Amino acid sequence: MAPSAPSITSNMSARAITPRPSSYRHKSEKRGMTYNIMLVGQSGLGRRTFLNTLCEREVIPATEAPNPDTANVADPMRFDTYEVNLEEDGTRISLSVIDAAGFGDGLDNTSCFKQLQDYIEAQFDEVLVEESRIKRNRKYRDHRLHVLIYFIPPTGHSLRELDIELIRRLGEYVNIIPVIGRADSLTVDELQTFKHSVMRDIDYYKLPVYNFCWDESDTEALKDNREVMDFIPFSVVTCDEVLGNDYDLVRVRRYPWGTIEIDDDSQCDFVLLRYILLNSHIADLINYTEDVLYENYRTKKLEVGGFGEGEGDDEDGEGDDDEPSTSARKQE
Amino acid sequence: MFSVKLNVVDTPGFGDYVDNNDCWLPVVDFIENQYEQYLRQEQQPVRKGVVDMRVHACLYFIRPNGHTLKPLDVRAMKAIGARVNLIPIIAKADTLSPAALRQFKKRVMDVIDAQSIRIYQPPVDSEDEHTTDRNKGIISAMPFAIIGSDREVKTEDGRHVKGRLYPWGVAEVENDQHCDFKKLRSLLIRTHMLDLISTTEEVHYDKYRTTQMKTRKFGEPKLKKNDNKKFREEEEALRARFTEKVKLEENRFRQWEQRLIAERDRLNKDLEQEHNLVKQLESEIEAIVNSGSPNGKFFRK
Numbered sequence: 195m196a197p198s199a200p201s202i203t204s205n206m207s208a209r210a211i212t213p214r215p216s217s218y219r220h221k222s223e224k225r226g227m228t229y230n231i232m233l234v235g236q237s238g239l240g241r242r243t244f245l246n247t248l249c250e251r252e253v254i255p256a257t258e259a260p261n262p263d264t265a266n267v268a269d270p271m272r273f274d275t276y277e278v279n280l281e282e283d284g285t286r287i288s289l290s291v292i293d294a295a296g297f298g299d300g301l302d303n304t305s306c307f308k309q310l311q312d313y314i315e316a317q318f319d320e321v322l323v324e325e326s327r328i329k330r331n332r333k334y335r336d337h338r339l340h341v342l343i344y345f346i347p348p349t350g351h352s353l354r355e356l357d358i359e360l361i362r363r364l365g366e367y368v369n370i371i372p373v374i375g376r377a378d379s380l381t382v383d384e385l386q387t388f389k390h391s392v393m394r395d396i397d398y399y400k401l402p403v404y405n406f407c408w409d410e411s412d413t414e415a416l417k418d419n420r421e422v423m424d425f426i427p428f429s430v431v432t433c434d435e436v437l438g439n440d441y442d443l444v445r446v447r448r449y450p451w452g453t454i455e456i457d458d459d460s461q462c463d464f465v466l467l468r469y470i471l472l473n474s475h476i477a478d479l480i481n482y483t484e485d486v487l488y489e490n491y492r493t494k495k496l497e498v499g500g501f502g503e504g505e506g507d508d509e510d511g512e513g514d515d516d517e518p519s520t521s522a523r524k525q526e
Numbered sequence: 527m528f529s530v531k532l533n534v535v536d537t538p539g540f541g542d543y544v545d546n547n548d549c550w551l552p553v554v555d556f557i558e559n560q561y562e563q564y565l566r567q568e569q570q571p572v573r574k575g576v577v578d579m580r581v582h583a584c585l586y587f588i589r590p591n592g593h594t595l596k597p598l599d600v601r602a603m604k605a606i607g608a609r610v611n612l613i614p615i616i617a618k619a620d621t622l623s624p625a626a627l628r629q630f631k632k633r634v635m636d637v638i639d640a641q642s643i644r645i646y647q648p649p650v651d652s653e654d655e656h657t658t659d660r661n662k663g664i665i666s667a668m669p670f671a672i673i674g675s676d677r678e679v680k681t682e683d684g685r686h687v688k689g690r691l692y693p694w695g696v697a698e699v700e701n702d703q704h705c706d707f708k709k710l711r712s713l714l715i716r717t718h719m720l721d722l723i724s725t726t727e728e729v730h731y732d733k734y735r736t737t738q739m740k741t742r743k744f745g746e747p748k749l750k751k752n753d754n755k756k757f758r759e760e761e762e763a764l765r766a767r768f769t770e771k772v773k774l775e776e777n778r779f780r781q782w783e784q785r786l787i788a789e790r791d792r793l794n795k796d797l798e799q800e801h802n803l804v805k806q807l808e809s810e811i812e813a814i815v816n817s818g819s820p821n822g823k824f825f826r827k
Binding site for chain 1: 543544545546554589590591592593594595596597598599601618620621624633634637638641685690691692693694695696697698703704739761
């Protein structure tokens, strides 16, 4: 039932993205590669259905009916974590998905950015502490965010203030991949125009979205990566039903005027996005997070606070545990 | 057959900010301003050429997120619905499947009831049974789900219709199976147009007029409260600049004052020195006079 490797070009000859070998980082890969994804976007853009469609099973159950009496007050932001074990092309992935529910749903959303930033920094801080320990925990699970998928509403015009601010503030902490949620509300022409305006806004405001071509030394992949970047933002349509018999299952979304096939890459970019996330670029995303984003954060943190440095004698393991976290707290 | 002068007012930018507090205030102010203009014209001695720009219907476009109304929608609709005929609409209805659309409509109506939002209720009963049935159909379809398009496209079976062309089919605007556009159009400019105009005059405008008459005398202009938040920020900035300038000037004056005081002290000191000199000379003269010298009698006066 797993989709086969899709082609990139929409009209001409089908050409597959050259699959890159996924790298095994640690010996403890038996339980799978640690991979953390965060989904951010306003409610109603299909975040939860996206996850269910990505993992090909219902990971997040449908929400209950909201209470009409409390409709005038927005729910505060919360971070719901879901753990899924996947197997892609022989590689086991221990996927942890964090759904940032409540983002942008309130009347005044200026505090949402700080909450997200604090969350991401907290994961970095945990790793910083763990690295400084004398006795490291073998079973430690890395919670650093490797990719943040941001759902843009399909307005058809351009990016809004909320979108621009989010990417601007969080781009230095996490790889951001913008996608268009509910892309089935845009016709073919509107989708092209919208993608162009979003890219134009990203260039104009110099927004730090994930640059697929960051590794310039990998020349053979560079060409593929440039083509992939032409698809940004990826249009996503999520699956409502599964039709067909046991051998020929088709994931669809049905309307009175027609039926969308999710796995057809001429109709939306879902399959391409899935392949990028779980197959071809998983190593790149993880590497960039660990080698660049985390290192930048670490440097900034240590320069500012003398975090864990100049401790003198580190014979006492317990002193080491307390000191870094308290000095980290002092920074706030 | 009669002609209608249709005026449409669009509000781009509504709810597009990160902080959307009070973003419905400009809308409410606009509606009340139109009532105010009409009120003034009514109070004139000559009332012949009255221009009526009052808003007879307000279409509120709800984003089809599939769950429920957002707090912004609730607050805005409450404020607007109390002043004008509010007709809620589900925009871009072609993103929801029919089952999801039905569920969303029900949820929206539940919230409207629970939060006591006042929306336009068209009259149902009439003498003609056909009309009553049609009215019932219209009311049960509220809020209206709309697909918007002004382009003509060709469907698979060759018809030319107004609609949106997708790779998987054509969503038709004027097809009742696809959306409620025809019902809304009928309500707005055919069946209920007169009712919308008369309820605006008899209910909403009258309410405004009564409340204004209670607090104002005949012919007095309306008090303006410029409470726009964006202006408030500018006002704060201006005020800060003003206080800074005042502080600078005060400093300058203080320094000048100090210089003047120093100058005065210096002059006083000089004066005192001169005074001492004079005193000294005087005492010398006294001494010479008192010593009885032969020249003394010349000094005595």
